[in-house]
Amino acid sequence: MKLGLALPSFVDDPAIPLAVAHAAEESGLDAVFVYDHLFRTAADGTRRPALEGVSLLGAVAEATTTIAVGALVFRATLRPAASLAAAIASADRIAPGRVIAAIGGGDAQSRDENESFGLRFGSASDRIDALAAAVQEARRSTRVRVWVGGNSEPVRRLASNAAHGWNSWGSSLARFGEYAAEVRPDSGAAFECSWGGLVVLAEDDRRAAEKAERLRAVPGTLLGGPDALARQLRSYSDVGADWVVIAPVDSRDPENARLLGERVAPLIKDRP
Numbered sequence: 001m002k003l004g005l006a007l008p009s010f011v012d013d014p015a016i017p018l019a020v021a022h023a024a025e026e027s028g029l030d031a032v033f034v035y036d037h038l039f040r041t042a043a044d045g046t047r048r049p050a051l052e053g054v055s056l057l058g059a060v061a062e063a064t065t066t067i068a069v070g071a072l073v074f075r076a077t078l079r080p081a082a083s084l085a086a087a088i089a090s091a092d093r094i095a096p097g098r099v100i101a102a103i104g105g106g107d108a109q110s111r112d113e114n115e116s117f118g119l120r121f122g123s124a125s126d127r128i129d130a131l132a133a134a135v136q137e138a139r140r141s142t143r144v145r146v147w148v149g150g151n152s153e154p155v156r157r158l159a160s161n162a163a164h165g166w167n168s169w170g171s172s173l174a175r176f177g178e179y180a181a182e183v184r185p186d187s188g189a190a191f192e193c194s195w196g197g198l199v200v201l202a203e204d205d206r207r208a209a210e211k212a213e214r215l216r217a218v219p220g221t222l223l224g225g226p227d228a229l230a231r232q233l234r235s236y237s238d239v240g241a242d243w244v245v246i247a248p249v250d251s252r253d254p255e256n257a258r259l260l261g262e263r264v265a266p267l268i269k270d271r272p
Contacts, residue, residue, distance in 0.1 A: 001237040003265050004031035005031055005246035005257055006072060006196065008041045010048045013114040016252050017051065017083065023254035024067060025135045027261025030102060031068035032060060033196075034247055036075050038113045054079075054087040061095035070100030072167060072196055072245060073149035077106050078171055079128060086139040092144050101138055102167050102194075103130040104149035119240050128154045135162050147194065151175075156183045167245070170220060177239030179229035184240070194243035195236045197222060201229055201248060215249045226259060230267035237268070 006023045007017040019030045036053030040099050053071055061069045069091070074084055089100045094258065105116070105127035114121040122130070135158065139144045148159035149167040159166035160183045168176050202208035204225040212223050222232050233244050246254040248256040 001231070001266055002030040002243045003069070003233075003260060003268060004033055004194075005029055005195075005260060006033050006245055006247040006251065007050070007056070007218055007250035009035040009037065009051050009056060011051065011252065012049050014051055014056065018059065018063050019128075020252070020254050020257055021067070021069075023257035024261065025064050027257050027263060029067065029257060029261045030243075032072055032247075033100075033102075034074040036058065036073060036078065037110075038078075038117060041112065054084075054091075056265045057087075057091050057099075058094060060135060061091050061099065063087050064095070068097075068098045069102055069205075071102055072169070073102040073104035073147075074134070075106045075110065076103055076130040077110070077121060078119065080174065081130075081133040081137040082141075084134050085140075085141045088144055089140055089142040089260050091143060099144040100143070100147060100165075101144050102147035102165075102256075103131060103134050103138065105155065107150075119215070124152075128158070131155070132158055132162065136224055139163075145192070147192065151179065156171055160185055160191075164190070165194060165242075167194045167196055167243075169195075170194065170197045172220075173235055173239060176236060176241065176263060179261055180240030192242040194245060195241045196245035199223070199224070199229065199246045199248055200250075201256055201264070202243055203259070211250070216251050219252045221249065226263035226267065230264050233264070233268055 013085040033055045037050045092099045111121045145164045147165035148163045166183045200212040200222040200223045
């Protein structure tokens with residue numbers, strides 16, 4: 001199983017995600033991933049800034065040399081399919097063979113982002129159509145691995161029939177295992193199932209619990225020191241995950257990359 005790290009995208013300063021990307025590469029992680037949002041609404045209703053996903057992916061691709069770079073997920077409703085495919089192809093020219101393009105249709109929480117800028121959000125069916133068009137164009141005009149992100153049945157079916165992989169964000173172990181078994185094509189073609197979700201990691205379980213309380217981690221966040229987190233991630237591998245993508249609640253801290261690469265990854269990759 002490969003291990004990826006989600007970069008801090010909800011910041012003003014691009015030096016912050018680039019520092020985390022460098023730490024991830026130096027620590028031997030397999031990939032780093034950017035988000036694709038126009039802003040993020042905080043609990044108090046204020047809008048947090050967001051670095052634009054395509055621009056950030058290009059910057060990370062240029063700033064790194066060996067680690068895979070990707071998006072979780074590019075939203076098909078934000079750009080025409082041809083424009084997104086051209087952006088993905090450009091990133092592949094910057095980082096040949098290192099790009100993973102996960103594409104999604106957006107969920108109900110994304111509506112405010114689209115409508116705030118006059119972008120049509122559409123019905124669930126409209127979003128599936130936009131996602132299908134984006135995946136088809138990315139497959140047609142680029143060489144990169146294209147994943148489909150999302151848990152709904154139409155999205156899973158599209159992933160199985162038209163993509164190189166599928167990503168599930170925040171699903172439980174049981175639900176992920178059920179969906180991974182269903183979505184993997186019967187043809188035996190190379191296909192990657194990935195799980196992504198929030199994590200609180202520290203040097204040991206006690207410090208992780210204290211950090212989770214301080215950061216007000218939401219229910220469902222994976223939590224623990226390296227040993228405990230590795231056990232939880234191996235459970236996802238056991239039910240079909242080829243990748244796990246860790247999204248630290250304190251995503252700006254490069255120390256998460258060091259702990260994941262140097263302490264967690266060996267426990268996953270060198271298991272009996």
